[in-house]
Amino acid sequence: MVIRNLFLVVSLSLFGFIGWCAVSMGIFKNVSIRTEAQGPFYLVYKEHVGPYHLISKTIADVERWANTEKIDCKISFGEYLDDPNKVEHERLRSNGGCLLKDSMAIPLPSDLRTSNRVAQNYVVAEFEGSPALGPYKVYNKVEEFLAEKKLKLAGPVIEIYEMKTPDLMQTKYLFPYKDMLKIEKN
Secondary structure (H helix, E strand, O other): OHHHHHHHHHHHHHHHHHHHHHHHHOOOOOEEEEEEEEOOEEEEEEEEEOOHHHOHHHHHHHHHHHHHOOOOOOEEEEEEOOOOOOOOHHHOEEEEEEEEOOOOOOOOOOOEEEEEEOOEEEEEEEEOOOHHHHHHHOHHHHHHHHHHOOEEEOOOEEEEEEEEEOOEEEEEEEEEEEEHHHHHHO
């Protein structure tokens, strides 16, 4: 009887913890998708090679540097250059760092780079939850949207990470595209 009650308490606690994790990560939150012009962007970043889920250390390195230089880095980003379905995970290339309001002209450490991106059209997906859920929750929906609208991915995906409140992160996913219907008409 005691063992059964202990098992029940442990089981309920475990299910409660799993439920709390799912809710706090945003598993039940919606993804909004639209097409829209975004940019220009001013990026300071560090290159990363390896599994995409390990880019957070690279982003944190750039954020620490920006903090010591008194550069506003409230919005960070990851740019994912390779398709993880086609490239070995240990060889995936990405860039991670800070999205700035203006271009900057200060000396950089040798491992940091800058890039200015012009404004362009993107499929924009927004999700207020953990970026770790993006590959499961966002990317599939964007692939469906691209197919439905006859659009084709035309470059690397940029994920923009912003803490809206201490407990709420919003990730904006930018997918550059080509309109296949317009291409076929030309």
